[in-house]
Amino acid sequence: MRKRSHRVRAALAVVAATVLGVSGCQGGDGSPAAEGTKARAARPPLWDTSPDSVAAVGDSITRGFDACTVLSDCPEASWATGSDAAVESLAVRLLGVTGAAERSWNYAVTGARMADLPGQMAQAVARRPELVTVMAGGNDACRTTASAMTPVTEFRADFEEAMRTLRSALPKTQVYVSSVPNLMRLWSEGRTNVLGKQVWKLGICPSMLGDADDLTSAATLRRESVQRRVVEYNKVLREVCAKDRRCRFDGGAVYDFRFGTDQLSHWDWFHPSKDGQARLAEIAYRKVTAAGP
Numbered sequence: 001m002r003k004r005s006h007r008v009r010a011a012l013a014v015v016a017a018t019v020l021g022v023s024g025c026q027g028g029d030g031s032p033a034a035e036g037t038k039a040r041a042a043r044p045p046l047w048d049t050s051p052d053s054v055a056a057v058g059d060s061i062t063r064g065f066d067a068c069t070v071l072s073d074c075p076e077a078s079w080a081t082g083s084d085a086a087v088e089s090l091a092v093r094l095l096g097v098t099g100a101a102e103r104s105w106n107y108a109v110t111g112a113r114m115a116d117l118p119g120q121m122a123q124a125v126a127r128r129p130e131l132v133t134v135m136a137g138g139n140d141a142c143r144t145t146a147s148a149m150t151p152v153t154e155f156r157a158d159f160e161e162a163m164r165t166l167r168s169a170l171p172k173t174q175v176y177v178s179s180v181p182n183l184m185r186l187w188s189e190g191r192t193n194v195l196g197k198q199v200w201k202l203g204i205c206p207s208m209l210g211d212a213d214d215l216t217s218a219a220t221l222r223r224e225s226v227q228r229r230v231v232e233y234n235k236v237l238r239e240v241c242a243k244d245r246r247c248r249f250d251g252g253a254v255y256d257f258r259f260g261t262d263q264l265s266h267w268d269w270f271h272p273s274k275d276g277q278a279r280l281a282e283i284a285y286r287k288v289t290a291a292g293p
Contacts, residue, residue, distance in 0.1 A: 046245055046246065047246065047248070049288065049291070051129075051130035051288075052103065053103040053128075053130045053131070054080065054081060054090065054095070054104040054105075054129055055104070055105045055131070055133070056106045056108055056132070057107050057117055057120040057124055057132060057133070057134055057136070058080075058112065058117075058120075058134060058135035059108055059109065059110065059111065059136050059138055059139050060073070060108075061108075061135055061280070062079065062081075062106065062133070063078060063108045064079075064277060065271050066267040066271040067265055067271065067272060067273060067274050069267070071267070073110055075106050078106055079272070079277040079278070079280035079284065080106065080108075080135070080281070082277065084274065086274045086278065087274055087277045089104075089281050090176075090281050090284045090285055090288065091104035093281065094285070094289075105127050107123045107124050111139060112136065114137060114140050114150060114154075115150070117159065118165045121162045121165045125165065125166060125169045128170060128173075129170075130173060130174060131174045131176060132166060132174070132175050132176070133175075133177075133178070133284065134162075134175060134176065134177045134178065134237075135254075137155070137234075137237070138183070140155055141180065141183060141208070141229050142207055143206075143207045144203075145206070146225045146226055146229075149226065152236060155236055159236060160240055172246065173246065174247070174288075175241070175246060175248070176247075176250070176284055177248065178280070178283075179234045179237060179254045180233050180255060181257075182227075182255050182256070183205065183208045183230055184208070184226075184227040184230075186205075186208070186259075186270065187212065187223060189261055189264065190212075191212045192261070193269055196264075196269030199267075199269060200212055200269070200270070204270050207222070207226050208227075230255070248287055250284070250287050251287070254280065254283060259272075262275050262276075263276030263279055264276060
């Protein structure tokens, strides 16, 4: 009887020790599990909604071309880094007027295509910005003919190279990527203006805007092929950006934006006016400051 009681007491002791051990692992402050929870909670979010510096790369839209005077860059009206109060650029919204003047840089070039982006990105890297904005692809679709548009495979390779250029030097810099604007809508809106159509004849985006009043099946097929290429470019931008944990694509917001003639430059009826630039800045700000991934 004594032996049996001894065995029972021993078994109970083992159970008690086990219970205490388990509760200790799951227990209060100072335990390994609690410390691990604190560490996870203390990790900063992967995306910073308030970056402290901005660099912009891209084409004439980001240079503010024709937003102020005819056939001229107007970087102060740029949606990304401009200082014009009527635009309230992304940099101004994020950094304030003084901060934007000191810590934002514009390396976009009028006429640039995606093939030019790696070189622009190398310039931006030298500034070590916390955020880089990308808006490119319009000139890859706006060629002399539809057959001269940049092939999708080349477009992808050039964008991937630009991202590698950034990541090799700045692995934690964030990237905001704008979708390519809807060129078909630009044609449908701008062709309502007689002056605009005359300006287009000077050679503005002939693959889409050439012979603006031609509604034959051949012209329609040409415009549709350009529009399909724009959609394919946006698919590339989305897919490449999705592979980078610190890259945000606008989700097609710029492409989907239903702009009217007020948002187009009245110099060329193609590039954004100051009002159009302000709308682009608003779209970018919403995406950059959005909570979550």
